[in-house]
Amino acid sequence: MIKKMEMDEVRLREVLGFSCIGLPEEEYPEVLDRVNSVLRMCDEMQELDSSNVSPFEWDVKKAPERREDRPVVWEGRDHFLDQAPVRDGDFFHVPRIIAIDGSETEGDE
Amino acid sequence: MKREPVIGLEIHLQLKTKTKLFCGCSSDYIGAIPNTNVCPVCLAVPGTLPILNDHAVELAVKTGLGLHCSICDNTRFHRKHYFYADLPKAYQITQYEHPIAVKGYVDIFAGGKEKRVRVHHLHLEEDAGKLVHPTSDGRLTGASYSLVDYNRGGMPLSEIVSEPDMNSAEEAIAYITQIRQLARYLDVSDGEMESGSLRVDVNVSLTRPDGSLGTRVEIKNINSLTSIERALEYEIARQNKVLDEGGHLAQETRLWDDVAGVTRSMRSKEGDRDYRYYVEMDLAPISAGPEYVRKIRESLPEMPWDKRERFISEYSLSPEESLHLTEQRETADYFEACVSEGAPPAKCANWMRMEVQRMLHDYGIGINNFPVPSAELGKLIIKVEKRELSNTQAKDVLAVMAEKKTSLEDAVRICGVSGGKITGTALEEAVMKIFDSEPEAVKTIREGNDKKGAKVKFLQGLVMRETRGSADPAEVASLVNSMLH
Amino acid sequence: MEFYKLSALEIAEGVKNGKWTASEVLSAHLERIKKYDGNINSVVTLSEESAQREAEEIDRMSADGRAQRPLAGVPFLVKDNFCTEGIRTTCCSKMLSDWIPDYDATAVRRMKAAGAVLMGKTNMDEFAMGSTTESSIFGPTLNPRDFDRVPGGSSGGSAAAVAAGFCPIALGSDTGGSVRQPSAFCGVQGMKPSYGQISRYGIVAYASSLDQVGPITRNIGDMAAAMEVLAGPDSNDTTCDAYERPSFSEASLAGIEGKKIAVLTGYDTDSMDRPLIEAIEKSADYCRSAGAEIIEAQLPITMKHAVACYYMVALGDASSKLACYDGMRYGHHAEGRNLAEMYKKSRNQGFGKEVRKRILIGTCILTRGYYENYYVPATKVRQMIADEYAELFKKVDALICPISPALPYKKGLVEEDPVRIYLGDAFSSIANLAGLPSISLNVGFTEKGLPANVQLMGPRFGDAGLLALARSIENKAGCPSIAEIEKKGECRI
Ligand SMILES: [Mg+2]
Numbered sequence A: 001m002i003k004k005m006e007m008d009e010v011r012l013r014e015v016l017g018f019s020c021i022g023l024p025e026e027e028y029p030e031v032l033d034r035v036n037s038v039l040r041m042c043d044e045m046q047e048l049d050s051s052n053v054s055p056f057e058w059d060v061k062k063a064p065e066r067r068e069d070r071p072v073v074w075e076g077r078d079h080f081l082d083q084a085p086v087r088d089g090d091f092f093h094v095p096r097i098i099a100i101d102g103s104e105t106e107g108d109e
Numbered sequence B: 001m002k003r004e005p006v007i008g009l010e011i012h013l014q015l016k017t018k019t020k021l022f023c024g025c026s027s028d029y030i031g032a033i034p035n036t037n038v039c040p041v042c043l044a045v046p047g048t049l050p051i052l053n054d055h056a057v058e059l060a061v062k063t064g065l066g067l068h069c070s071i072c073d074n075t076r077f078h079r080k081h082y083f084y085a086d087l088p089k090a091y092q093i094t095q096y097e098h099p100i101a102v103k104g105y106v107d108i109f110a111g112g113k114e115k116r117v118r119v120h121h122l123h124l125e126e127d128a129g130k131l132v133h134p135t136s137d138g139r140l141t142g143a144s145y146s147l148v149d150y151n152r153g154g155m156p157l158s159e160i161v162s163e164p165d166m167n168s169a170e171e172a173i174a175y176i177t178q179i180r181q182l183a184r185y186l187d188v189s190d191g192e193m194e195s196g197s198l199r200v201d202v203n204v205s206l207t208r209p210d211g212s213l214g215t216r217v218e219i220k221n222i223n224s225l226t227s228i229e230r231a232l233e234y235e236i237a238r239q240n241k242v243l244d245e246g247g248h249l250a251q252e253t254r255l256w257d258d259v260a261g262v263t264r265s266m267r268s269k270e271g272d273r274d275y276r277y278y279v280e281m282d283l284a285p286i287s288a289g290p291e292y293v294r295k296i297r298e299s300l301p302e303m304p305w306d307k308r309e310r311f312i313s314e315y316s317l318s319p320e321e322s323l324h325l326t327e328q329r330e331t332a333d334y335f336e337a338c339v340s341e342g343a344p345p346a347k348c349a350n351w352m353r354m355e356v357q358r359m360l361h362d363y364g365i366g367i368n369n370f371p372v373p374s375a376e377l378g379k380l381i382i383k384v385e386k387r388e389l390s391n392t393q394a395k396d397v398l399a400v401m402a403e404k405k406t407s408l409e410d411a412v413r414i415c416g417v418s419g420g421k422i423t424g425t426a427l428e429e430a431v432m433k434i435f436d437s438e439p440e441a442v443k444t445i446r447e448g449n450d451k452k453g454a455k456v457k458f459l460q461g462l463v464m465r466e467t468r469g470s471a472d473p474a475e476v477a478s479l480v481n482s483m484l485h
Numbered sequence C: 001m002e003f004y005k006l007s008a009l010e011i012a013e014g015v016k017n018g019k020w021t022a023s024e025v026l027s028a029h030l031e032r033i034k035k036y037d038g039n040i041n042s043v044v045t046l047s048e049e050s051a052q053r054e055a056e057e058i059d060r061m062s063a064d065g066r067a068q069r070p071l072a073g074v075p076f077l078v079k080d081n082f083c084t085e086g087i088r089t090t091c092c093s094k095m096l097s098d099w100i101p102d103y104d105a106t107a108v109r110r111m112k113a114a115g116a117v118l119m120g121k122t123n124m125d126e127f128a129m130g131s132t133t134e135s136s137i138f139g140p141t142l143n144p145r146d147f148d149r150v151p152g153g154s155s156g157g158s159a160a161a162v163a164a165g166f167c168p169i170a171l172g173s174d175t176g177g178s179v180r181q182p183s184a185f186c187g188v189q190g191m192k193p194s195y196g197q198i199s200r201y202g203i204v205a206y207a208s209s210l211d212q213v214g215p216i217t218r219n220i221g222d223m224a225a226a227m228e229v230l231a232g233p234d235s236n237d238t239t240c241d242a243y244e245r246p247s248f249s250e251a252s253l254a255g256i257e258g259k260k261i262a263v264l265t266g267y268d269t270d271s272m273d274r275p276l277i278e279a280i281e282k283s284a285d286y287c288r289s290a291g292a293e294i295i296e297a298q299l300p301i302t303m304k305h306a307v308a309c310y311y312m313v314a315l316g317d318a319s320s321k322l323a324c325y326d327g328m329r330y331g332h333h334a335e336g337r338n339l340a341e342m343y344k345k346s347r348n349q350g351f352g353k354e355v356r357k358r359i360l361i362g363t364c365i366l367t368r369g370y371y372e373n374y375y376v377p378a379t380k381v382r383q384m385i386a387d388e389y390a391e392l393f394k395k396v397d398a399l400i401c402p403i404s405p406a407l408p409y410k411k412g413l414v415e416e417d418p419v420r421i422y423l424g425d426a427f428s429s430i431a432n433l434a435g436l437p438s439i440s441l442n443v444g445f446t447e448k449g450l451p452a453n454v455q456l457m458g459p460r461f462g463d464a465g466l467l468a469l470a471r472s473i474e475n476k477a478g479c480p481s482i483a484e485i486e487k488k489g490e491c492r493i
């Protein structure tokens, strides 16, 4: 059963953080409007009984061959690093790391 | 009522494949120039797609079977989203709802008793890249910039998640040790904490007065078994103290600071993160059907715990001896190869525990690099059994074999105990030599003045010393007697 | 010789038997593009030098008698979200405005291997997000049939280029109609094959489970030939099926005698443009006269829920696939005081407004609560839609239905009436949801010269049969003409 939910500004602010996108406040209503109109369209799915249906999966006619564990060297490495906007010798250079949610942190595993 | 610590562990094993989990990049990244083991797939170049490494699946299934798990027929990958410099796609491909192996267990031995720790599941996932911090005091805070190396990015990991079944640091260590042993037995991972091929995240909480689980704290950044022990002991004490003082614990992730010996809050509220897991549709579902699993099951080597039992029953070894010999698969194999030469198991076990162990320790090597082939040690032990060599001589011979990397025969020759037992003409010569050096004693005996036979015994002793114990005392006695008269 | 009027197969035939050279064919097409593309802005990057090299290579080989390749010397264009080695691939976004891939998408590689000559890249909606080709950083493409109208999108540049006679074959990508709707707007033939028919490797992703490469041509013969070249397994894409494909060219000649074909009913025909309803009736008549049986069919679940379902799946995935653009390894980079700020600035400056909004909507959908209550149910409904089709195709061989409810939009409608544009995906997106092959087929023009296309759908991996149906209708309806782009005069680029 689908529960009717409304996207609000609080959640939108979170989402801006999760997606690393900035949005001027005057554009909040438009985005919220669009999200909610998609959600309202989805509300109609409530009428369907999907309790015995599993989420969509592709039918495979013939499975592709599995990849063998054999190393391949990529020739384009230098060209790629040359093009990279933040190359620093053999590395990529990034500014001070403050986690996206504002805290300072090690990465995840 | 005393609060009991409750511990659950997440162990990441880096799998021993030749290539990464989703691309053909070499997995041999340690010591490589930064960003050389990379390709468009693991750098998340637009248009590229992950291609699953078949061998990684096999190794994960192997591990799962070793952990007594059920292997899932249809398993799926999910995307776990978060932005971070070490994660090029901004999502990690991992298994979430449909891990490859579920519901297993590991039996551990800690605090003098056996205990079963349940394994919730094992899943496959890709590793992240590595950040290098120019102000490397081990902590990130305050660094003005970081450098990113994607050589490790995309390496195959199998994450083993335990149930919260451990109640002490000792049990946690025993569990990790057991998993590491299994990984090495199955040859699925090096299982080295130092190089990062085995990494442990710890979850610890204290029981509430009603017995229910208290607030759970996760500890990351622990890089050795000793640190795990210290971190656990610190954290258990810290939580007790907070509660004793009437405080509240936050559900959080803390980092272990090995230098200061404390855990520190990461200041990031894990609960607020939303990884937005959902099915990775760039990868076809993997099916590890019963036939596939059966083949892998059949290829599995004997498990360490089975070997331990078998050594006790088959070779009549003590549990301690068996435990020592089966700790590493290579040690166990070496031992069995010795035995198969015909040497008595108890003697082999003894030699391995005493002499071999001591030499390995002195050389600072593992059994794999021990220069004496197992068959040669077996033959050496047999010579001692046949009394062709004394124990002391055999130790000298073994030392020479190891030192000079020579065969048993050559070592025996070098040690001057060539041919083994001294007998016949050689022994007669030795006796003559002693007689020549002790004319007074010979004279006394031949004149019938050695009533108590003390002088005869004296001469026999000298012969034994001359032959450095390699003559048969009975033969020496009879030869001395016959040559005197 | 007016090479631009020839079909791909005619061009290849002439190259193979020495009637003309690939270089001649190429320069005629390049000339036409340079003269007239200024009128419609369908091409964003022309790679003359590499094209000439490729054409000369084909000519060298035909001199040796080695040019027996199916598309020898056929010039083609690809949408700017196909990775092309050495040619910038921008997705018509500032984000990738100077990104040059070091590899060819599998589809491009296969076309080249078949002897086709890559001329350049076509205009599109930024990151394929749109259905009017107006959101490109290179400016909008105009409809070659009517310069006041949009060419559709997001593969608007590819469809417009084929209609304008710039090339006989162009490639597009289709996530919810992005090949077929512009084909309808420009009056050409466009196909979205079954999911898993053509490798997606090298296509800058919009939504992993919906995207599919699709050829755009002026006739079904060329379409079948292109399909034969493009379809096939690929070790770089495990979602591309490994089954053995039939010969699409041969199969497209099979006719439809005795086949059962359904015409979709039960949708709101009043809100549709009249000529498009007539086009469906006409197509049904053609089928009857070709010996097929026509029945009516309804797809209640699909018609009611497809659009909502499509938006959940497409936007959710887009938010994920577009997360890799962080300004670090490639693409637009902005300085920031810390990592988070660098990401945010790079993404804000690099992505256009519509792309940013779609990423936000997609992220919303996948967050806690919304994921469980909306996204997961949508994936179940998606399965129900696929099942509804599977049931239908047990009974019939194909389905005829609208591809777009409307004739080509006037320019600027996106701003005026965005809802109408979203609802425009209602018919096209179902083929993507269910993974079915679908062809947008031109069956004529209105009095004002606007094209009227219909949609033909078949069972998954029934692509060959669908081509046979399209060909049978085309035999009666005739192939669309080349748009008279010259009437606006020369406008050299
Ligand atoms: Mg993990």
Ligand SMILES: [Zn+2]
Pocket (backbone or CB within 6 Å): B020, B023, B024, B025, B037, B038, B039, B040, B041, B042, B043, B154
């Ligand atoms: Zn790689």
